[in-house]
Amino acid sequence: MNGDAPLKAPADTPLSRDLVALTKPRIISLLLVTTAAPMYAAGSPSLWTVLLVMVGGYLMAGGANAVNMYIDRDIDDVMARTRLRPIPSGRMSPTQVLAFGVFCATLATWMLAHFVNVLTAGLALAGFYFYVFIYTRILKRTSPQNIVIGGAAGAFPPLVGWAAVTGTLDVTALCLFLIVFYWTPPHFWALALLKQVDYGRAKVPMAPLVWGERETMNQMVWYTVILLVLTLLPVLYGAFGVLYLVSAVVLGGLLMWGVLKVLWAAKRNAPWTAPAWWVYKYSLLYLALLFVAMGVDRAITR
Numbered sequence: 001m002n003g004d005a006p007l008k009a010p011a012d013t014p015l016s017r018d019l020v021a022l023t024k025p026r027i028i029s030l031l032l033v034t035t036a037a038p039m040y041a042a043g044s045p046s047l048w049t050v051l052l053v054m055v056g057g058y059l060m061a062g063g064a065n066a067v068n069m070y071i072d073r074d075i076d077d078v079m080a081r082t083r084l085r086p087i088p089s090g091r092m093s094p095t096q097v098l099a100f101g102v103f104c105a106t107l108a109t110w111m112l113a114h115f116v117n118v119l120t121a122g123l124a125l126a127g128f129y130f131y132v133f134i135y136t137r138i139l140k141r142t143s144p145q146n147i148v149i150g151g152a153a154g155a156f157p158p159l160v161g162w163a164a165v166t167g168t169l170d171v172t173a174l175c176l177f178l179i180v181f182y183w184t185p186p187h188f189w190a191l192a193l194l195k196q197v198d199y200g201r202a203k204v205p206m207a208p209l210v211w212g213e214r215e216t217m218n219q220m221v222w223y224t225v226i227l228l229v230l231t232l233l234p235v236l237y238g239a240f241g242v243l244y245l246v247s248a249v250v251l252g253g254l255l256m257w258g259v260l261k262v263l264w265a266a267k268r269n270a271p272w273t274a275p276a277w278w279v280y281k282y283s284l285l286y287l288a289l290l291f292v293a294m295g296v297d298r299a300i301t302r
């Protein structure tokens with residue numbers, strides 16, 4: 001993430017630390033919020049079920065992230081943000097990383113199928129395949145739409161949480177999937193705008209490099225508008241109540257304001273990097289709080 005990361009990686013990093021790094025734990029923390037909160041929105045899960053889904057979800061997403069680092073080892077080697085990862089810094093071999101990723105995903109599939117239900121395991125595995133093959137292997141290197149279509153991978157966790165509690169999927173689960181799907185472009189393009197040199201060096205066709213900065217910012221605005229409408233839909237048909245509604249409006253209003261500030265600054269030819277950083281960082285808080293609000297809203301009104 002830090003473009004000024006040191007050039008040399010510490011050679012004495014313990015293996016345990018590298019294994020954790022392969023799973024991208026900070027990203028998983030938010031994936032797990034978008035898994036756990038829908039569990040409480042869907043019903044009243046036992047602590048045991050929540051624990052199993054968290055461990056299974058971590059292993060599946062962590063396995064996917066490790067396989068992503070195996071496939072992207074050439075790209076990761078040339079980007080400042082990623083060059084200290086275990087493969088580019090020479091501390092782990094690609095084969096070791098691939099084996100670790102596949103092992104985690106296999107363990108997760110067994111755990112979720114055996115202790116939760118087969119639908120939950122199937123959805124988590126679908127998220128794994130979507131991220132590894134559709135996003136990482138195919139779209140990331142070929143299309144500026146990579147994170148729009150590929151972003152569907154990151155939208156699987158709410159389905160996993162919902163299915164773990166209800167054993168099925170319904171229209172609210174679909175809404176939650178779409179919320180994460182439409183959140184991904186403003187989340188990621190804010191960062192992509194700031195990391196154009198990295199992505200250019202790695203020849204990854206991220207939107208700002210292909211469409212230009214202004215068009216990417218326009219698209220971020222439109223995706224945010226759709227996102228805000230989608231967040232209100234479950235209230236309109238009575239799935240969530242007032243606490244969620246107020247949270248969605250306030251949190252969403254702030255996100256919209258941030259995204260518009262980026263666009264307006266660029267239109268005035270003023271510096272837009274500070275507002276773009278703000279949108280990237282706030283997007284993380286936004287999604288976490290929105291999902292917590294829906295879980296709490298349903299838990300207290302049940």
Ligand code: HEM
Pocket residue numbers: 001002026027028029030031034081135146147148150151152153154155180184187188191284287
């Ligand atoms: C295709 C979809 C996505 C792409 C391309 C993407 C890309 C990125 C990138 C490149 C970073 C910087 C990470 C780093 O510097 O190591 C990042 C950060 C982050 N992303 Fe995403 N992301 C996507 C979807 C998601 C989803 C669905 C979630 C969770 C629901 C998520 C959660 C996070 C978090 C928590 C961070 C901050 C990590 C940190 O502070 O180290 N992302 N994302």
Ligand SMILES: CC(C)=CCC/C(C)=C/CC/C(C)=C/COP(=O)(O)OP(=O)(O)O
Pocket residue numbers: 024027031060061062064065068072082123124125127128131136153154155156157160
């Ligand atoms: C249910 C389930 C297991 C779903 C999988 C969800 C999952 C692992 C989403 C990850 C999203 C993400 C971090 C994309 C960044 O990849 P990148 O390759 O663009 O980032 P990088 O350049 O930092 O490697």
